[in-house]
Amino acid sequence: MTIRRVALLLAPLFLLAPLVLMTRPPAPHAQGVDVFLNVTGGGTKKLNIAIPEFTLVGGTDTAGATKALAAVIGTDLNFSGLFQVVTATGPVSPNNPDVLRKLWSDFAAAGAHAGLHGLLTVRGDRLEVEARLYDLTSPDQRPIATRKFEMSPAQVRRLAHRIADDVVLQFTGQRGIADTKLAFTRAAGQAKEIYVADYDGAGAGAVTQNKSLNLSPAWSPDARSLAITSFSRGYPDLYRIFPFERRPEQVLSAFAGINSSPAWSPDGQHVALTLSKDGNPEIYVLNVGTGAFRRLTRHPAIDTEPTWSPDGRQMAFVSDRSGGPRIFAMDVEGGNVRQLTEGAHHTQPRWSPRGDVIAYTAREGRFTIWVVNADGSSPRRLADSGDNQSATWSPDGRHLAFQTSRLGGWQIFAMFPDGSEQSPLIRGGSDTSPSWSPRLP
Amino acid sequence: MVTRAVNLLAVSLLVTATVLTGCAKRPAMTQASAPPPAAAPMPPPPPPPVVVQETVKETVVATPAAPAPSPPTAAPATPAPTARPAPKEFAVNANVKDIFFDFDRYNVKPEAAKVLDDDAAWLKANAGQLVLIEGHCDERGTVEYNLVLGERRAKAAMNYLVAQGVQASRFTVISYGKERPFCTEHTEACWSQNRRAHFLVKAQ
Numbered sequence: 301m302t303i304r305r306v307a308l309l310l311a312p313l314f315l316l317a318p319l320v321l322m323t324r325p326p327a328p329h330a331q332g333v334d335v336f337l338n339v340t341g342g343g344t345k346k347l348n349i350a351i352p353e354f355t356l357v358g359g360t361d362t363a364g365a366t367k368a369l370a371a372v373i374g375t376d377l378n379f380s381g382l383f384q385v386v387t388a389t390g391p392v393s394p395n396n397p398d399v400l401r402k403l404w405s406d407f408a409a410a411g412a413h414a415g416l417h418g419l420l421t422v423r424g425d426r427l428e429v430e431a432r433l434y435d436l437t438s439p440d441q442r443p444i445a446t447r448k449f450e451m452s453p454a455q456v457r458r459l460a461h462r463i464a465d466d467v468v469l470q471f472t473g474q475r476g477i478a479d480t481k482l483a484f485t486r487a488a489g490q491a492k493e494i495y496v497a498d499y500d501g502a503g504a505g506a507v508t509q510n511k512s513l514n515l516s517p518a519w520s521p522d523a524r525s526l527a528i529t530s531f532s533r534g535y536p537d538l539y540r541i542f543p544f545e546r547r548p549e550q551v552l553s554a555f556a557g558i559n560s561s562p563a564w565s566p567d568g569q570h571v572a573l574t575l576s577k578d579g580n581p582e583i584y585v586l587n588v589g590t591g592a593f594r595r596l597t598r599h600p601a602i603d604t605e606p607t608w609s610p611d612g613r614q615m616a617f618v619s620d621r622s623g624g625p626r627i628f629a630m631d632v633e634g635g636n637v638r639q640l641t642e643g644a645h646h647t648q649p650r651w652s653p654r655g656d657v658i659a660y661t662a663r664e665g666r667f668t669i670w671v672v673n674a675d676g677s678s679p680r681r682l683a684d685s686g687d688n689q690s691a692t693w694s695p696d697g698r699h700l701a702f703q704t705s706r707l708g709g710w711q712i713f714a715m716f717p718d719g720s721e722q723s724p725l726i727r728g729g730s731d732t733s734p735s736w737s738p739r740l741p
Numbered sequence: 742m743v744t745r746a747v748n749l750l751a752v753s754l755l756v757t758a759t760v761l762t763g764c765a766k767r768p769a770m771t772q773a774s775a776p777p778p779a780a781a782p783m784p785p786p787p788p789p790p791v792v793v794q795e796t797v798k799e800t801v802v803a804t805p806a807a808p809a810p811s812p813p814t815a816a817p818a819t820p821a822p823t824a825r826p827a828p829k830e831f832a833v834n835a836n837v838k839d840i841f842f843d844f845d846r847y848n849v850k851p852e853a854a855k856v857l858d859d860d861a862a863w864l865k866a867n868a869g870q871l872v873l874i875e876g877h878c879d880e881r882g883t884v885e886y887n888l889v890l891g892e893r894r895a896k897a898a899m900n901y902l903v904a905q906g907v908q909a910s911r912f913t914v915i916s917y918g919k920e921r922p923f924c925t926e927h928t929e930a931c932w933s934q935n936r937r938a939h940f941l942v943k944a945q
Contacts, residue, residue, distance in 0.1 A: 492920070513920050515884055529888075534828045535915060536888065556825065558892055558916060561885045574889065581889040602893070605885050618886060624845075625886055645845075647883045661883055689883050733884060 332444045332470035335435045339413045340382075347471060349377060350386040350407035350415045350436070354429070355393065359422030365456050366420055369429065372460035373416065373467070375500065376478035380468055381698065381716060386412050401441065408436040414444070416467060426450050431463050433470055445470050457502055465739070477694045481737040482701060483507075483517040483526050483543075484712055487730040494528055496543050499694075499701075499736065501726040507543040508532075518562045518571075519737040526735070527552060527562035527571055538562055538573055540588075552586060553593075561605045565612055565632075572596075572606035572615060583617055585632070596634035607651045607658070608632075609674070616640065616649040616658050627660050627672070640676040648690055654697035657717065661689045669702055671717060682719035692736045701725055701734045826913055831873040831941035836863040840898055842936040844879070847893035849901050857898060860940065861905035868908075874899055875939040876916040877923070879932035884918060891916035898938035 339347045351374050354366040377383040386407060392400055404415050415436050421428040433444040447466055451459035461478035468476030480499045485492045486506070494514045497504035508514045510532040518527045525540050532539075538553040538560065553559040557576035564571055571586045575593075582597045583606045597603040601621035608615055612632065619628045627641040627649045645663035652658065657671040659682075667687040672679040686706030693700055697717070704713050704722075712726040712734045726734075837860045840853035849857065864870060876895030878887040895914040903909045923939075924931040 490921070513917070515888075515920070531917075535825055557914070558888055560888050574885070576889065576892055581892070602886075602889050604889050647886045663881070663883075667883075 331435070332433065333473050335414065335437060335444065336471040339437065346382060346384040347414060348384045348386055348412045349467075350404075350412040351377075352392055352403065352415075352417065354418035354420045357419045357421055361420065361422055363453065363456065365422070365427060365453070366418075368456050369418060369420065369460045369463070372457055373464045376461055376464035376476065377467060379478070379500070379714075380476055381721070382468065382472065386410065392417065404434060404436055404441045408441075412436050414471075415441075418463070422453070425452060427453050427456065427459060429459065429463065431466070433467065457498060461498070474696060475739060477696050477699070477739060479740045480695060481519075481523070481740070482712065482726065482734050483519060483737065484726065484731050484734040485515060485517065492732075494526065494541070495729075495731070497726055499725070504726065504728060507541060516561060516733055517735045518564060519735050520564050521566060521568040521738055523738045523740050527564065529560045529562070536560055538571075552588070563606045563608055565608050566610055567612055572608065574604040574606070583615070596630065596632075598634075605648060607649050609651050610653050610655045614651075616651055618647050618649065627658065629674075638676070641672055641679060650691050650693055652693050652697045652717070653695055659691040659693065659700060661691070669700070682717070683713075683715060683722060685722070690733050692734045694736050695738045699736075701736055703732045703734060826871065826873070826943070828873060828915060828941075831871075831943045834870075834940070834942045836860075837872070837940040837942055839937050839939050841933060842894055842938075844881070844932070844936065845890075847890060847897050849897050854901065857901050858905065861902050861907050864902065864907045864911070869945045870942045871911050871913070871945055873913050873915065873941040873943070875921075875941070876914065877921065877935055877937045877939060878919045879935040880919050880922065880927070881932065882919060884920075887918035888916050891918045894936070894938050
């Protein structure tokens with residue numbers, strides 16, 4: 301061929317190349333976020349995502365992981381409230397891009413905006429997944445990102461949760477919360493033991509077995525320990541237990557009187573708590589590293605149940621200094637005390653990780669869960685079927701878990717911060733006092 | 742002709758080079774079509790906690806059942822445990838009767854005061870008896886607040902008895918909040934039974 305002809309042949313390719321390169325997603329996070337915003341318009345509309353059963357590309361899948369992974373990821377993404385998961389069809393051969401393209405086209409025609417394709421390799425004692433995310437709003441089904449994960453086979457659910465959290469990250473810029481735990485108290489005869497389960501209720505197991513009263517679990521920000529009030533030595537003392545390590549419990553506080561309502565500071569260095577050792581229930585802050593206590597409230601009224609603002613500079617708490625328990629706020633030195641709520645009987649304040657609202661329990665005949673803005677404005681009721689208490693926030697502030705008696709006996713439910721979609725989260729016992737862990741490291 | 746083709750090629754190459762250079766400045770990413778570059782943002786294999794979780798799931802009893810006297814890393818200036826008598830060593834005595842409270846209240850009512858007067862008389866006549874006062878609440882409260890309310894009730898009873906001349910050092914107070922009810926029906930008849938200061942004694 302002459303140079304001229306070669307040049308002409310090659311030229312269009314080179315002209316095309318820059319076009320291909322320019323339509324290549326600039327960065328996975330940015331492009332996924334663009335797709336999400338284009339579909340949802342920044343409002344409440346959900347992004348439809350298709351998650352076919354994962355494809356086995358190596359090893360043998362004796363445990364049905366290809367199905368389980370897709371199913372759990374689908375549940376996680378539906379739970380997030382951001383996605384509508386399209387039911388999967390059969391597995392797809394990864395060596396057949398035409399089949400894959402047709403599959404995505406079918407899903408797109410059915411309304412899917414995105415597709416997740418997982419390739420599973422079962423290798424000895426590891427599961428390896430390559431997760432490929434596609435933008436189905438683009439006619440050429442542009443890839444958004446490919447990510448690789450691995451996990452031991454015993455942790456299939458955790459693998460799915462991590463993949464789901466990464467999908468949420470791709471589309472919103474913030475990791476999901478599927479890889480989290482719930483701690484809670486479960487009645488065991490006369491006793492209450494602390495249990496830990498996955499956020500979706502799977503794998504619940506006891507982390508105390510002292511046949512005593514164990515109350516008020518509170519996760520440390522590193523998700524490795526729980527502060528609890530326990531009567532295991534006869535009196536209400538505050539302990540720190542380590543559910544995931546063979547590590548003995550630590551005594552945090554064992555003063556005369558009450559040692560209760562632990563609340564970790566966002567930096568994990570302090571625990572705020574209630575002590576009555578000085579004659580009256582007051583709020584103190586324990587420096588976990590040094591063991592030093594600092595007193596914050598000095599008032600003859602009951603002061604209890606501290607909760608930190610996410611910036612670590614404020615606390616909300618319960619005080620009956622104005623007659624009857626209501627929600628108050630103060631700075632973390634104990635100054636600038638101000639009343640946030642008025643009316644009935646308000647307890648159990650929990651400051652949202654987003655900083656904008658505080659959830660709390662009101663007693664108005666029955667028990668109901670409310671939120672109020674951090675400045676005390678616009679209190680509104682969220683949950684009022686049966687009795688409802690003890691709200692806890694997911695680490696992204698997008699969900700609340702709480703205990704409810706609406707089905708008879710106590711059960712832990714979830715809902716959105718506007719009160720919508722209240723549904724069971726944990727089954728199997730008389731469960732109370734949920735605490736939602738931070739994202740697992 | 743050749744020149745134009747070559748020019749086109751050169752321009753294409755230049756454009757491509759420019760775009761490629763520009764793309765190189767963007768954060769590294771993994772493409773579905775290309776082999777994953779070394780800088781791909783792959784999440785690392787799960788850290789040790791994953792492995793440890795498996796251990797815990799198999800051996801849930803790893804948690805210490807008996808109080809493990811481990812030295813706490815946080816060492817608060819707490820009174821030695823021996824300063825608090827073991828609640829199990831106390832027992833009910835028919836001569837020291839319980840008193841009951843109104844809903845949400847911890848004040849000693851006149852009828853309760855009469856009961857406490859009798860309790861005080863017996864306790865003064867039996868100076869060798871230590872007293873454990875338990876504070877209790879009915880179920881219509883939340884866990885934490887009921888813990889402090891129960892303590893208020895126990896202390897109110899104690900303060901009354903001390904004012905009647907019973908030595909303060911004989912008393913230990915403990916609150917169970919709503920966690921150790923005397924009855925479990927969801928009726929006022931039961932609730933009023935649970936709003937209580939409960940007395941137990943033991944010989945010194």
